[in-house]
Amino acid sequence: MTFKCTQVHGAGLLMTxxxxxxxxxxxxxxxxxxxxxxxxxxxxxxxxLLRQLLDTFAQFEREMSRARTRAxxxxxxxxxxRVGTVPFGLRPQADGRLGPVEHxxxx
Numbered sequence: 001m002t003f004k005c006t007q008v009h010g011a012g013l014l015m016t017x018x019x020x021x022x023x024x025x026x027x028x029x030x031x032x033x034x035x036x037x038x039x040x041x042x043x044x045x046x047x048x049l050l051r052q053l054l055d056t057f058a059q060f061e062r063e064m065s066r067a068r069t070r071a072x073x074x075x076x077x078x079x080x081x082r083v084g085t086v087p088f089g090l091r092p093q094a095d096g097r098l099g100p101v102e103h104x105x106x107x
Contacts, residue, residue, distance in 0.1 A: 042051075073083045082092065090098040 042048075076083050080096065082096075086092060086098065089101055089104040091101050093099040
């Protein structure tokens with residue numbers, strides 16, 4: 001994806017070592033564009049603050065995603081549903097338990 005800030009502000013390169021995909025909404029993208037337009041080596045207090053804010057929100061989003069995933073898995077377990085993959089050589093049976101698959105078990 002080409003970021004408009006590289007075109008609008010004439011930046012030749014926009015690099016990131018992740019920063020959680022750099023921006024996920026309009027407000028963050030605007031902050032990144034403003035930071036990209038600024039001059040300096042990135043050690044200014046404002047640049048440091050923006051980096052730390054982006055990193056903090058990225059961590060928050062990861063933790064929220066992890067919490068939702070764990071809650072969904074717990075809900076499935078509570079209903080007696082399988083969570084995760086079925087091991088090779090086994091298949092779920094009608095009663096919900098795992099049973100062997102003959103042709104896979106021989107291999």
